[in-house]
Each structure stands twice: as C-alpha cells, then as structure tokens.
Amino acid sequence: MASARLGAVSRGGNEYRLPDTMKAWVLGGPEELALVEKPVPEPGPTEVLVRVDAIAVCATDIEILKHGLPAMIDGELPFNKGFTPGHEYMGTVVKLGPGVDEFHPGERVTVEVHAGCGRCQRCREGMYTSCLNYGHRDKGHRANGFSTDGGFAEYAINNVNTMIPIPDEMSDAEATLVVTAGTAMYGLDVMGGIIAGEGVAVIGPGPIGLMGVAVAKALGAQPVILTGTRDGRLEMGTRLGADAVVNLNREDPVAAVARITGGKGVQYVLECSGAPNALNEAAKMVNRGGRICLAAFPGEPVPVDLAYLVRNNIYVFGIRGEGKSATHRAAALMAQKRFDAKIIHTHSFPLADVPTAIKYARERIDDAIKVVVQIREN
Numbered sequence: 014m015a016s017a018r019l020g021a022v023s024r025g026g027n028e029y030r031l032p033d034t035m036k037a038w039v040l041g042g043p044e045e046l047a048l049v050e051k052p053v054p055e056p057g058p059t060e061v062l063v064r065v066d067a068i069a070v071c072a073t074d075i076e077i078l079k080h081g082l083p084a085m086i087d088g089e090l091p092f093n094k095g096f097t098p099g100h101e102y103m104g105t106v107v108k109l110g111p112g113v114d115e116f117h118p119g120e121r122v123t124v125e126v127h128a129g130c131g132r133c134q135r136c137r138e139g140m141y142t143s144c145l146n147y148g149h150r151d152k153g154h155r156a157n158g159f160s161t162d163g164g165f166a167e168y169a170i171n172n173v174n175t176m177i178p179i180p181d182e183m184s185d186a187e188a189t190l191v192v193t194a195g196t197a198m199y200g201l202d203v204m205g206g207i208i209a210g211e212g213v214a215v216i217g218p219g220p221i222g223l224m225g226v227a228v229a230k231a232l233g234a235q236p237v238i239l240t241g242t243r244d245g246r247l248e249m250g251t252r253l254g255a256d257a258v259v260n261l262n263r264e265d266p267v268a269a270v271a272r273i274t275g276g277k278g279v280q281y282v283l284e285c286s287g288a289p290n291a292l293n294e295a296a297k298m299v300n301r302g303g304r305i306c307l308a309a310f311p312g313e314p315v316p317v318d319l320a321y322l323v324r325n326n327i328y329v330f331g332i333r334g335e336g337k338s339a340t341h342r343a344a345a346l347m348a349q350k351r352f353d354a355k356i357i358h359t360h361s362f363p364l365a366d367v368p369t370a371i372k373y374a375r376e377r378i379d380d381a382i383k384v385v386v387q388i389r390e391n
C-alpha cells in the first residue's frame with residue numbers, strides 16, 4: 014500500500030532512489046514566484062526528507078509574497094534568497110537523516126510548521142512558535158515556509174519533532190488541514206479552559222475560525238456560536254458543529270450572543286477575523302472573568318476600550334501559529350473523525366498552478382476557502 018503510493022519514487026535497499034533535483038517554487042522579489050529546478054535537500058541528524066504530496070495555501074503565504082514578513086531568513090526579509098514558501102503540507106517519508114529511527118520510509122505524515130531552535134527558553138516551554146531565535150538558522154531554528162524552505166516543492170526537510178503520522182483513511186488534502194485545526198486548538202489551549210460545557214464564540218469563519226468551531230465542539234463546548242458575514246461559510250460552521258451562527262449583516266453579534274446565552278455571555282471568544290472592532294465586541298460577548306484569544310490581527314493599530322477589560326477582569330491572549338504540540342492533538346481528533354475538516358477544502362490545483370491556487374485563495378474566487386495544491390494524485 015505504502016510503496017504503491019510512492020509512484021515514481023522507487024525503493025532500493027533502505028532508501029528510496031531519489032532524483033538529484035526537484036521542482037520547487039522560489040520567491041524572488043515581492044509577488045515574484047518562479048518554478049525552478051533545485052537540488053533535492055539532504056536530511057541532517059534529527060531530520061527527515063519528506064516527499065510533498067499535497068499543500069494548502071494559507072493567508073500567511075499571501076502576506077509573505079507581498080511583504081516578506083512574517084517570513085525571515087537569518088534576520089532579513091526572504092526576498093531573492095532562493096526561498097521556497099508554503100507551510101501547510103503533508104507527504105511521504107522518503108529518507109531518514111543519520112540516527113533517525115522515529116519514522117520509516119513510506120510512512121505518510123502531516124507536518125506542523127515550527128520546529129523552533131530547541132535551545133531557547135520559549136522552545137523549552139513548548140512555545141516554539143515564539144522561538145527567541147526565530148529566523149536564525151545558525152541557532153538551529155526551523156519554521157518551514159517562514160525561515161527555512163517550505164512545501165511548494167517536490168521534497169522538503171522536516172525536523173522529526175514536526176511530523177505527525179496520519180492514518181491511511183485520511184486523504185492527502187484533508188491531512189494538509191491538520192495544522193489549521195492545530196492553530197485553533199492552540200488558541201483554545203492558551204485560554205486554559207475546561208471547555209466542555211462552556212460557551213465559546215468564534216468571530217470570523219475563515220479556515221482557523223471554522224476549525225475553531227470544530228475543535229471547540231469536539232472538546233464538548235456548549236454553546237458554540239460563530240459570527241461572520243458570508244452565509245456559505247456560516248453554513249459550513251453549522252456542519253462543523255456550531256450550535257448557532259450569526260450573520261452580522263442581519264444581527265448585532267454582541268446582542269446575538271446575549272440572546273443565545275440567555276444574557277449570560279460566553280466563557281471564551283476565539284477572535285479569527287482581524288476586524289478593527291473585534292476585540293471590543295469580544296469583550297462584550299464574554300462574561301466577567303472571561304477569556305479572549307486573538308488569532309488574527311487588524312492591518313492597522315485600533316482603539317480598544319481597556320477600561321472595560323480591566324473592570325470586568327477579562328483576560329486577553331494572543332497566539333502565533335500552533336505551539337505546544339496542539340497540532341498532534343488536532344490530528345488525533347481528525348483521525349478519530351470527530352469532525353470533517355474536508356468541508357473547508359474547496360479547490361485543488363497541480364504543482365504547476367501554484368500562482369493560480371494563490372490567486373483563488375487571495376481573491377476568494379468562487380468562494381474559495383482552503384485551496385489545496387495536489388502535488389501527487391492519491
């Protein structure tokens with residue numbers, strides 16, 4: 014089964030026979046992506062070479078193309094450095110670095126983005142997405158698609174600590190969504206909640222918000238309320254487990270949360286919209302002592318009613334990415350079919366069409382949510 018999936022890569026001895034070069038998309042200047050031939054990289058100690066089978070386009074990829082940040086290579090913007098972006102991928106193990114026995118060739122894996130440096134305080138605390146040596150490869154930092162080469166390519170190097178085996182029943186496209194679900198899981202984690210039986214409002218039905226609904230519900234939250242403006246996306250939220258959805262073109266979201274909770278408010282808000290007034294609204298959705306996690310950000314500084322937060326003992330958290338192995342826990346929920354992440358996968362393209370895939374995601378053409386590049390057919 015596993016070897017049949019490997020297609021063109023044939024197995025010889027303990028290793029797959031690999032080509033010397035591979036196709037990879039490389040970032041030139043801003044908005045310049047080119048498909049080039051690059052050497053297939055060699056895995057070092059603690060590393061594995063993964064043949065990329067599928068990769069999803071993320072809003073952050075679009076940010077990186079335009080602004081460079083949050084990608085950083087050795088302390089500089091990632092332009093004209095031969096850098097391959099892309100971070101939401103899965104694939105097949107094809108070669109192990111020296112001393113690696115945690116995985117075996119032929120194994121299907123999905124990956125989380127950040128290996129971190131493994132040596133700074135934050136990495137040691139499990140907060141490897143906030144690594145203090147972020148972007149410094151000389152310190153061993155890896156965040157594929159941000160500070161090291163990512164997955165818009167045929168092969169990618171991964172640290173063993175970023176790899177998660179996936180069951181045969183999970184399709185390649187679905188496996189690319191694990192890191193998105195992991196980000197939502199991390200947001201719920203940092204709020205430190207009990208979650209089961211508690212109310213969660215999710216603002217913004219983008220990929221992370223929709224996965225936030227699914228994960229909160231899988232963890233037993235009640236009620237789970239999703240707010241947004243697009244009925245199609247809100248309907249996906251319902252299919253992923255939302256107890257109520259609110260279209261803010263038709264109802265004030267704060268009033269709606271009060272109505273749905275009988276005036277009590279929710280214990281937690283996961284803010285995934287980046288809307289300028291979202292934090293002020295979130296503060297009015299939680300009850301006194303409630304917790305808010307910001308998983309998106311506005312493009313500009315915004316006014317916030319701090320006095321309201323203080324008077325009501327409201328805690329505000331921010332997350333970057335998917336720390337504390339939350340991705341492993343999200344993958345476990347998906348492997349147990351606790352929710353159907355495939356609902357948010359709307360479009361697929363081949364590797365040669367990465368610019369078109371990005372265009373669909375960026376312009377939300379045909380109401381695109383998660384656009385997946387299928388590098389191999391499965």
Ligand SMILES: [Zn+2]
Nearest residue numbers: 071072073101
């Ligand atoms: Zn992403």
Ligand SMILES: [Zn+2]
Nearest residue numbers: 130133136144
């Ligand atoms: Zn670190």
